[in-house]
Every structure is written in structure tokens, then in C-alpha cells.
Amino acid sequence: MIARLLWASLWHDRRRKSYAVLNVALGTTLATALLNLSLDIGDKMNQELRGFGANLVVVPRSTDGPLRLGGLDDDPLRKRDGIPLASLPRIKEIFWQHNIVSFAPLLESRAKTKGGDVVTIVGTWFDRAYPVAADDEFRAGIARVYPLWPMSGRWPDDAADPRGTVLGAEVARKLSVGPGDVLPVIPLDGGETVNLAVCGVVRTGADEDERVFVPLEVASLLGRHDDLVDRVLVSALTMPDNDLARRARHARETLATREYDVWYCSPFVDAVAYQIEEVIPGARVKPIRQITESEGVVIRKIQFLMAVVTVVALSCSALGVFSLAGTMIADRKKEIGLCKALGAGNGQVMLMFLAEIALAGLVGGVLGMCLGIGVCEGISQKLFGAWASVKLGTVPVVGLLSIVVSLTGSLIPARLILRVEPSVTLSGE
């Protein structure tokens, strides 16, 4: 009977109920969208920021000292030891292998141009298929690590352009060469001339503008002939540091076993670095921290903002339900009076009314959830050009929110039910 009653009443008063539904739906649309976005934004920002380059750099243990963001060491006297090329696949074998977006080896040397200028040559991979055990579609190279480098011309193709070169903007300006030109260079020790085919010119505003990026094999021709590289840039998806991560950084040995396990199994930048060090003996892995740190701060701020907007939106919904519930009761005084005359207690009538509103709220919530997921995906596409992953956990949360919103909105009007006097509402025309 209750179900029948609820349904009949909902259907009878469907216009107003649909306003209530709409009201709650709008609120929960926003709540769903923002909740999912704020849960997803960490991952998305992370992916986005990976576009700005490496957040880890692998160097030989002996090479210490300050590191510049994406910069290359200028010291010509540094010890020439390095990271064995053969150890690189292991970076994709660590616990967080799927979080390794890409990596690129760097090998530095110098060469002379025809005009006698000395240029710094950096041998690297641009973009090459690098199948590893975990992922046979994996691609490695500097174009993967720095996909957003402002480039005129194009990235060379590792397979098709064996002499393909990317010039730093300053070098290109000094030598007056550009994409499509050929740049002959001679090893400092006077070996054979190598004709570099310039494919692109990059301007980062940093040290890269002074470099000449060539395929690793070409750099070996111009300098060292072993299988060591100076450093490896790694781009990894990491999680913003939390308290645990900060404690682990300053005193890992103080962590309890369980905490250590949690830390090790979380993609904190330090944990990823630590795991790479584990697989490449003699290597030091340094996080390039500015990026991950500011990321955490920004994300927390955005999440706070979203929470505020969500609360405001839900309050507006509750307010809308409040006014609708008020007029609904006023319009249905006769019916309420009748129920009371038939012997319904105040609680019973109130419960029926609240159940009706809660049901409308739930319908609105479900509607809002669907809309919200749509909006969330829309925003995600617009902002990040990727689908947001919808967290299933938000479904019951939003469902509950929609009921809570509709009930808070209707609790005060529901008190009007107490004041309906059947003797008054039922007499009179």
C-alpha cells in the first residue's frame, strides 16, 4: 500500500515532483562531477605535468652535486663513468612499471662546426619503439619525456632519420641553420665529418637551447664508444607527497614495517626513485622535486575549491526542495487532514511525506549522477583531453547526498504537517 500510495502521489503531483527532482539533480550533477573530478584530478594533473618533462634523473653514484631541471652538466672534467645502456629495460620492471611514462638516455660530447664553433652534442633517443617485458608497445625517447617542448620543424624518427638532429634555438641562430638544413660537424679529436640532418629547432629557454640533440649512435661516433650513458631522464606518474612520504624522505628508517610497505607500494616520487635505484646498481636516482611538490599544493587548493562549490550547490538544492515542500504541504492540507481523520498519527503522515520527498530526491540523485558523470567527462576532455576514470565509490556517496539534501530541505516544512488540524481543513467548502 505504501508503495502504491507513494507512486500515486508522486505521479499525481508529478510537475512539482519533477521540479524537486530537477533541483536535486542539478545539485548532485555538480556534486558528482566535482567529486569525480577532484578524485581524478591528481592523476590527470600528474599526467598533464608529465608533459613538462622528467621528474626523475638517473645518474652514476659518483656524479653528485646540484642538478638543474632538465639541464645538462657543463663540467668537462667530470668523471666519465655512466649508466649501462643495457640496464635501462629494468626501469620498466620495477613495482610501479606502469607508472613509468618514458625515459631517455643522454650522452654528452663536443664537436666543431665547419666555421670552427664548438657545440655541445647530446646523444639521445628521440622516439623509438622499445619493447620491454611489461609492455611491448613501450616507446622511449626524449620526445616522449618532453612531449610539450616548443618545436619548429619536427622530431626526428629514430628509425627513418639515422642522422636526424634537433637544434637548440640559440645554436640554430648562431649557425643560421634551420629545419631541412644539413649541419656538418667534426669530432674534436679530428675524426670523420658527420653530416647532421636538422629536423627541428627547440626553444625551452633553458640550457637545451645551447645543445645539439643527435641520435645516441651518432654521439658515440663523435665521442665515447662504450655502452655507458651519462644520465637517464625518467618521466613517471607519481602521487603528490603526503605526510607518510615526507616522513619517509627525511627518515625512512623510522617507519614501521607496515608504513614502509604502504610507502613502498605507493607511487610517491621517492618510492619510485628508490625502486629504480634497486634495479640499477651504482645508480643514484634524484627526484626533480619542484614539479611534484607544487603539484600537490595546487591539487589540494583545487580540491578545496571544488568542495566549497559542491557544498554551495547542494545547499541551493536543499533550499529549492525547502520551498517546494512548503507549497506542497500547503496545497495538500486537505489530504493531510483526511489522513489524520482516518487515524494516521503525525509521525505516520510525516514519514509518508518525507518518504515521498526522499524518493524524489533519490530519483534526482540518480539523474544527477548520470548527468554529473557526463559533465565530469566533458570537463575532463576539455581540460585534459582524456576520459576521467569514474570512481564507483562516489555512487553511494552521491545517492546518500541526494537523500540527505532532500530531507534537510523538507524537514522544516514537514513540521507544518503537525499544525494541520483535520477539524479545520475538512470543514468548510
Add this chain to the structure above:
Amino acid sequence: MSMVKVTNVVKKYGAVKALDGIDLEIEQGEWVAIMGPSGSGKTTLLNLLGCLDVPTSGSIVVDGQDVARFSANELAAIRRERIGFIFQQFHLVPYLSALENVMLAQHFHSMANIREARGALDAIGMGDRARHKPSQLSGGEQQRVCIARALINDPAILLADEPTGNLDRKNEEVVLDLLRECHAQGRTIVLVTHNPEIARHADTVVVLSHGRLASGGTRGTRRCAASPMVAEPSLTAVGT
């Protein structure tokens, strides 16, 4: 034993004394008609008898309990268990079918039972209109549904406020027949009416005037003989 005993009841609405010292006793199985000019307090009295309201002072004893000081929920319980209402305006829920309207009363009383509800509609000759909404029923039909609803929980007292006020002669007859049937089954009926033709069927006619029982100026229950044949002349005496 009296079904309801009203003692010195006063009901004030602000400065207006709607009822001014009413004493009335209603016996089990008695049919009481309340008459009187408009504004004399008939509806007010009926509402008090129906536990829809409480008096300003005085006592109303139902089943040995004085309900005059009952809380809203206690009154609701009495209504639920003991009282059936028939309204001049029917007061059927517009979006429920005839059947569902009857079931609503069952629902608040105990539990909806579709077979019983259907039986109640059959009993008043409305079985074939069970699925109709009130708006699809004539006034007389609506009133019959209202009667079915009032009777569904087998109330001790049936209260009717001008049940035929909105009906034509033919439907008036139908409703009256139903009431007579109830009376014959031994149900207590209190009915407000302006129509002496209807009051004629009652065992007792109570006439109100300005919130008092008009019976030669003395307070007390005006009682007529049980037979309508005898009741008629005494009623005329009251009217004059």
C-alpha cells in the same frame, strides 16, 4: 451503557463560543440527528464527538476514557479504532481510485487488504467502479465510496456531517438507505442535517441553537421515541 457521554462541554474560537455547555449522552446503537440553524455549532459538536478536536472545557467520555485532554496522537488512535467519518464534501483523495481510497483507511488502521476493500465496495454496489478515480464518479457514487471507507474498519460510531448536502433526491435516498442498513446492523450513528426528512429516521433529534441544546431552554438531551412514526410529531414540536 452509553457510548459517548458529553458533559458541560464548551468550545470557544477566540471570543466566539461555538458550543456553550453541552450535555449529551449517546447509547450504543442509537441514531442521533443533530439539527439547528447555520452557525449553531453542529459541525463543532460533531468534530468533538469524532475526536477531531478537543473542547475548551468539559468532558467527553468515550469508552470510559475522557478524551478532552488527549494529545493529538492519542486522539488519532481513538479515531482510527472507533470512528468512521462521512463528509459532505466526500474528501476522497483525488489521485487514488475508489478502491485505493478505501484501502487508505485500512492502511492507517492496520493493514490494507484488497479483498476486504473490494467487498466493501461490492456491498454498496460500487464493485464495478473500483478502479475509477473520484473525478470519474458522480456525487452519489463518491459519497458511497466515502461510506465504504468509513465502514471498512468496522467503527463503533459513524459520524456524518450533512452527508446528503451535496446530493440530489435520488442519491440522497441511496445514502439514506445505506445509513438505515448500518443502523439496522446496530451501529451507532450521529448525523448532522438540515433536512427534517432525514432527521425523521433518527432515534433521537438534537437541536442546537447558539451553541446550546434548544429544548425548551433547558439543558439536557432531547430524546424522541425510537419509532419514526412517533418521532415525526415531536420533531415538529422541536422545530417550532
